[in-house]
Amino acid sequence: MARILKEYPSVSLRPEDLDGKIDFVRIFGRAGPVHIEVGTGKGTFLLNQAGAQPGDNFLGIEWARKYYRYAVDRIGRWGLTNVRIIRTDAASFLADFVPDNSVECFHIYFPDPWPKKRHHKRRFISPTNLEHLVRCLRRGGQLRIATDHTEYFEQIKKVLTARNEKLQEIDFLPTAGAQASEWVGTNFERKYLKDQRPIHTLALKKT
Numbered sequence: 001m002a003r004i005l006k007e008y009p010s011v012s013l014r015p016e017d018l019d020g021k022i023d024f025v026r027i028f029g030r031a032g033p034v035h036i037e038v039g040t041g042k043g044t045f046l047l048n049q050a051g052a053q054p055g056d057n058f059l060g061i062e063w064a065r066k067y068y069r070y071a072v073d074r075i076g077r078w079g080l081t082n083v084r085i086i087r088t089d090a091a092s093f094l095a096d097f098v099p100d101n102s103v104e105c106f107h108i109y110f111p112d113p114w115p116k117k118r119h120h121k122r123r124f125i126s127p128t129n130l131e132h133l134v135r136c137l138r139r140g141g142q143l144r145i146a147t148d149h150t151e152y153f154e155q156i157k158k159v160l161t162a163r164n165e166k167l168q169e170i171d172f173l174p175t176a177g178a179q180a181s182e183w184v185g186t187n188f189e190r191k192y193l194k195d196q197r198p199i200h201t202l203a204l205k206k207t
């Protein structure tokens with residue numbers, strides 16, 4: 001039987017409520033380090049990490065309606081007050097709404113690889129989006145990426161190398177929800193580990 005998904009207005013951040021650059025203190029009702037997850041899927045990372053870091057604020061961005069609704073329902077049922085989720089395209093959201101030097105960490109776990117060459121331009125990690133990721137990170141803030149797709153990972157490293165005067169590679173530490181042999185413990189990581197696919201990770205710090 002299909003699960004009945006509830007709406008939680010305290011969790012949802014509606015694109016139509018945004019007007020210019022975001023004031024995160026207003027959105028979360030308090031100050032605190034801001035983490036942004038691009039492509040939240042069913043919200044597993046947000047549930048575990050926001051639960052483990054109650055002093056930090058977490059914003060998930062997900063454009064697929066069914067995942068967005070699923071994640072909002074889970075966060076709401078768990079009663080987490082330090083998570084917001086917005087249903088929108090992460091690229092335009094970053095460009096239009098996220099202020100400079102405002103983000104503690106971007107989490108990008110298993111971004112869609114768009115394997116066909118003619119679709120590569122749809123990949124999230126691109127020179128333009130990287131400019132915005134770096135702009136939005138505070139100094140010392142982190143960019144964390146995981147993917148199972150070796151060719152996309154190579155392209156990601158190329159894009160990042162071109163920007164390496166601002167980014168320094170650091171150890172990728174497992175997330176709060178990761179179990180033995182996992183890095184991030186998300187639904188896609190679990191699925192890909194079962195398929196015995198390689199998992200590539202990368203963490204960088206803004207200098």
Ligand SMILES: C[S@@+](CC[C@H](N)C(=O)[O-])C[C@H]1O[C@@H](n2cnc3c(N)ncnc32)[C@H](O)[C@@H]1O
Binds near residue numbers: 038064067090091124
């Ligand atoms: C492969 S899934 C990974 C989901 C989750 N991070 C995980 O590891 O289980 C990629 C997710 O990113 C979302 N997504 C892809 N491009 C996006 C974009 N530009 N803005 C927001 N969400 C996006 C997709 O709808 C999908 O839910």
